[in-house]
Amino acid sequence: MRRTGVSARSLLVVALAVAGTGAACGSNSGASSTDRLPRNDAAVADASIPLLVPFKVQVQRASVGNRPGARGGRELSLYVRPARTESATRYASRFAPLAIAVVPALFAKYPGIDWIDVCQEPAKSSGAWETVPVTRIEISRRGGDLVEWARADLATLLATHQAHPLELTIDWQNGVGRTKVWTDATARARTLGG
Numbered sequence: 001m002r003r004t005g006v007s008a009r010s011l012l013v014v015a016l017a018v019a020g021t022g023a024a025c026g027s028n029s030g031a032s033s034t035d036r037l038p039r040n041d042a043a044v045a046d047a048s049i050p051l052l053v054p055f056k057v058q059v060q061r062a063s064v065g066n067r068p069g070a071r072g073g074r075e076l077s078l079y080v081r082p083a084r085t086e087s088a089t090r091y092a093s094r095f096a097p098l099a100i101a102v103v104p105a106l107f108a109k110y111p112g113i114d115w116i117d118v119c120q121e122p123a124k125s126s127g128a129w130e131t132v133p134v135t136r137i138e139i140s141r142r143g144g145d146l147v148e149w150a151r152a153d154l155a156t157l158l159a160t161h162q163a164h165p166l167e168l169t170i171d172w173q174n175g176v177g178r179t180k181v182w183t184d185a186t187a188r189a190r191t192l193g194g
Contacts, residue, residue: 036112037074038064047109048078051102055094057082060121060131064113071140071166073114076106079133081121088175091120091134092182095172096154099137104149107141115140122174136171143167154181158189 038044044062052059057080067075080098082090103116119133137157139147146160146167161170176182 035110037110038076044076044078047106048080048102051105052080052098054101055080055098057094057098057120060125067115073140074112075115075117075138076110076113077117077119078102078106079119079121079131081125082123085123088134089179089181091174092154092172092176092179094120095135095137095176096152096157096185099139099157100149100152103137103139103144103147107144113141116144132173134172134174135176137168139168140166154185155188155192158185159192162189 038047041061041063044064045059048059048062060079060081062076062078064074064076067073098120099118102118106116107113115138117136117138120135121131121133125131143160143164146164147157157168158170161168172182177186
């Protein structure tokens with residue numbers, strides 16, 4: 001697997017291009033909307049950058065590979081990180097909006113993708129595959145269909161995870177689950193079901 005890093009300059013260039021053309025997530029970088037899969041790992045990063053601009057995070061690495069096991073398929077993995085060290089509350093607050101912006105857009109862009117894995121990593125992570133992410137959502141295309149993305153929030157994502165753990169998994173580290181944002185959403189998720 002090739003690691004793909006994107007510099008702050010690259011992020012700024014793409015952000016300016018998107019702002020100048022009024023494009024949203026469907027830039028001409030990467031694959032076209034008719035491609036079933038991205039051409040390569042760099043295409044995943046390029047397609048993701050415009051989606052990440054509002055969150056002030058950058059692509060740490062991105063890839064497409066085969067997910068092993070009986071519930072396998074083609075999986076798009078996107079690892080992002082902020083430029084500076086941030087609190088657990090900031091990671092918790094960004095988790096749902098980031099997933100909402102990225103997951104349905106990339107499923108729509110790449111119909112050949114079966115799973116999407118989005119991780120938030122620490123600001124000073126090296127980009128090595130062994131880095132433990134601060135948060136992670138891994139979701140199947142079927143799991144994506146279970147989420148009403150236009151009305152989704154952290155509580156509804158957690159409720160879907162609880163009801164359909166084979167289609168959507170959520171992990172956290174570094175105290176994210178102990179933040180008020182996360183504990184409030186967890187309590188609400190219990191009342192929602194999935």
